[in-house]
Amino acid sequence: MIHFFFPLVIGGILTDAFGKLFAVIWSVIKWIGRLLKKLFQGLxxxxxxxxxxxYALIDGLLYFLYKIGVLAVKLFLLFFELAKMIVSLFVGFAKTLASLVYIPKGGSGHGYSEMLGKIFSSMKPxxxxxxxxxxxxxxxxxxxxxxxxxxxxxRVGGD
Structure with a gap:
């Protein structure tokens, strides 16, 4: 009878030992897997x-370059409008000096220029x-x- 129980006892002990060994090995594998998962996730x-x-540095640099371009365009438009204003001021001055000598003459057929000519000729004395x-x-x-x-x-800034 001992011979009959002996393989069962040894088989149960071996089964238990291998089961616990594989459970430990499996828990070590799971622990290494979790560790590798955390390591790769951190990486x-x-x-x-x-x-x-x-990406933020490149985005900031490109935005800075964009704003420099906007500023350059605004300055160009400002100086262009200022130049137009100065040119029109000088043209107006030149036309005013040129018109200081007015000679009434006949127009293209409408009554106003003829009437103005008569007024100027009557005011000559x-x-x-x-x-x-x-x-x-x-x-x-x-x-x-x-x-x-x-x-x-x-003023610059809207004062």
Whole structure:
């Protein structure tokens, strides 16, 4: 009878021993798997964080270059408009000086220029031409001074 129970006892002990051995081996494998998973996850998080920083730097640099371009365009438009204003001021001054000598002449057939010609010819004896030239020049000078004051009162930043 001992012979009958002996293989069962030894078989049970061996089964238990191998079962516990494989359970320990399996728990070690699971522990190593968890450790590798955490290690790889940390590595991936580190790589993702690194590339996010690189992306943010590139994004910031490109935005900075974009804003420099916007500023350059705004400055160009400002100087272009300022140049147009100065040119129109000088053209107006030149036209005003050129128009100081007015010779009434016949127009292209409408009644206003003929009527103005008659008015100027009838006012010749009063000799108002010098006064008109002086008043025209004073009016032009006040316009220039007002334009310069307006340009100098414009402040950067909307003050």
């Amino acid at each position: 991936i998080d580190l790589l993702v964080g690194f590339f996010e920083v690189i 009063l000799q108002l031409d010098p006064i008109a030239y002086i008043l025209l020049f004073i009016l032009w000078m006040f316009t220039v001074v007002a334009a310069i004051k307006l340009l100098s009162s414009i």
